[in-house]
Amino acid sequence: MSKVETYDAVVVGASFAGLAAASQLDGAGRVLLADREPVGVGETSACGTLLAVLEQLDAGDALEQVHPKVVINLAGRRVVFETAYPFATFDYRTLSELLASRLGEVEMAVAPFKGVEPDGTLLLGDRRVRADVVIDASGWRRVVAAGLGAPRVDRGRLSTGVETRHHHGGCVLEFWFRPPERPDGVHWAFPAGDHVREGSASYLGRAKGLREDLARFEHVDAFPPKAVHGGWFPAHLGEPTVGRAFVVGDAAGQCLPLTGEGIRPALVFGQAAGREARAVLDGTSDLDTALARYRATVERSRLGYRALERFQAWSLRPPVWVVAPLVRGCAWGPISRRLQATYWAVADPDTLEVVPGTRAVTRLPDLQCSTGPAVEERRRAIDDTEEEATGA
Numbered sequence: 130m131s132k133v134e135t136y137d138a139v140v141v142g143a144s145f146a147g148l149a150a151a152s153q154l155d156g157a158g159r160v161l162l163a164d165r166e167p168v169g170v171g172e173t174s175a176c177g178t179l180l181a182v183l184e185q186l187d188a189g190d191a192l193e194q195v196h197p198k199v200v201i202n203l204a205g206r207r208v209v210f211e212t213a214y215p216f217a218t219f220d221y222r223t224l225s226e227l228l229a230s231r232l233g234e235v236e237m238a239v240a241p242f243k244g245v246e247p248d249g250t251l252l253l254g255d256r257r258v259r260a261d262v263v264i265d266a267s268g269w270r271r272v273v274a275a276g277l278g279a280p281r282v283d284r285g286r287l288s289t290g291v292e293t294r295h296h297h298g299g300c301v302l303e304f305w306f307r308p309p310e311r312p313d314g315v316h317w318a319f320p321a322g323d324h325v326r327e328g329s330a331s332y333l334g335r336a337k338g339l340r341e342d343l344a345r346f347e348h349v350d351a352f353p354p355k356a357v358h359g360g361w362f363p364a365h366l367g368e369p370t371v372g373r374a375f376v377v378g379d380a381a382g383q384c385l386p387l388t389g390e391g392i393r394p395a396l397v398f399g400q401a402a403g404r405e406a407r408a409v410l411d412g413t414s415d416l417d418t419a420l421a422r423y424r425a426t427v428e429r430s431r432l433g434y435r436a437l438e439r440f441q442a443w444s445l446r447p448p449v450w451v452v453a454p455l456v457r458g459c460a461w462g463p464i465s466r467r468l469q470a471t472y473w474a475v476a477d478p479d480t481l482e483v484v485p486g487t488r489a490v491t492r493l494p495d496l497q498c499s500t501g502p503a504v505e506e507r508r509r510a511i512d513d514t515e516e517e518a519t520g521a
């Protein structure tokens with residue numbers, strides 16, 4: 130049996146939530162960030178978020194496209210939401226690697242979480258690791274929390290989605306709510322510069338037939354292998370702490386119901402947990418107080434989560450033409466602005482920091498239909514490869 134290694138803090142999962150938590154712990158002690166895969170691999174998401182998230186994180190390099198409008202198609206009508214805060218699509222690998230590159234003193238390891246020994250020692254790959262502070266950022270399976278005794282994940286409270294890339298341009302970020310072949314779900318098209326990410330989801334977690342629905346939506350007979358990726362995402366806010374562990378992102382059910390927006394909450398609550406954990410490492414707080422403070426931060430948003438969850442459940446019950454007028458009403462100027470501000474506040478991106486105590490707020494250009502730095506970077510990489518191939 131391998132010997133036990135001791136850290137001040139261990140974060141399991143190095144996607145949005147884990148990277149955000151680790152950013153707050155950097156330099157505060159011996160910190161380990163472990164994931165079963167290298168950083169930037171294993172994207173599940175359509176990578177659409179508020180532009181403000183990228184601005185706060187000084188992550189303009191990852192930007193693909195800005196979307197000042199969101200269109201919702203339902204019951205044969207288009208409803209246009211003029212967004213008070215533009216949405217943006219971004220490149221997953223670029224953002225992940227950028228956030229990871231800022232973690233100067235955090236030790237990173239590719240090591241799958243395998244379990245917890247009775248005394249709390251974590252099994253990470255073939256390593257045995259003990260830490261005062263543990264953060265579970267492992268996504269909807271919340272493997273660490275489960276190992277520490279959290280109840281099994283309730284599959285009835287998960288949605289599921291699949292997605293592919295379509296290599297044409299596009300201008301509008303669009304949803305098709307409860308389309309005829311998917312009355313329990315939604316299709317989407319997220320333009321990202323040189324391609325559009327198109328997907329289908331079931332709010333009720335019905336994975337059967339989703340791939341076929343997406344193929345019909347894409348007007349293709351079938352997809353080549355590996356052309357489609359996807360997964361599950363929670364639609365119910367869970368417990369932000371389990372035993373002595375902080376639980377963040379999808380692991381704590383922090384993905385927003387109805388919209389399925391999980392990146393922003395994972396980053397915001399990931400940082401919030403990281404800040405409280407850092408206070409423990411700095412010796413300015415004890416663990417119980419830190420856990421209670423993080424829990425209180427999340428609980429302040431519970432009403433917002435509950436409202437979205439209820440609306441999601443209600444919106445699937447009546448015929449879609451009954452839902453349509455309400456959605457049109459929500460798109461009307463003053464109401465739309467009020468709703469958007471409330472929605473934004475559930476996981477306020479203004480709280481995001483680049484490193485503890487520093488906010489960036491680099492205003493990114495309104496690129497609308499044109500392309501962002503991440504797309505230009507991809508194009509340059511292709512040009513370089515072609516030059517190499519031709520020996521130029």
Ligand SMILES: Cc1cc2nc3c(=O)[nH]c(=O)nc-3n(C[C@H](O)[C@H](O)[C@H](O)COP(=O)(O)OP(=O)(O)OC[C@H]3O[C@@H](n4cnc5c(N)ncnc54)[C@H](O)[C@@H]3O)c2cc1C
Pocket residue numbers: 141142143144145146147163164165166171173174175176177178240241242243266267268269270272289290291292328358359360361362377378379380384389390391392393395
């Ligand atoms: C098809 C689809 C499209 C989506 N589109 C969007 C979108 O456009 N915008 C948006 O805001 N949200 C979107 N979401 C939701 C969003 O992807 C999630 O809410 C978000 O990824 C949550 O981030 P996270 O860091 O909590 O978890 P994840 O991104 O799931 O990361 C979990 C990490 O834990 C690691 N891990 C898992 N198990 C282990 C283990 N045993 N040991 C070690 N590491 C482990 C994984 O490798 C991964 O790196 C989408 C979801 C799906 C399924």
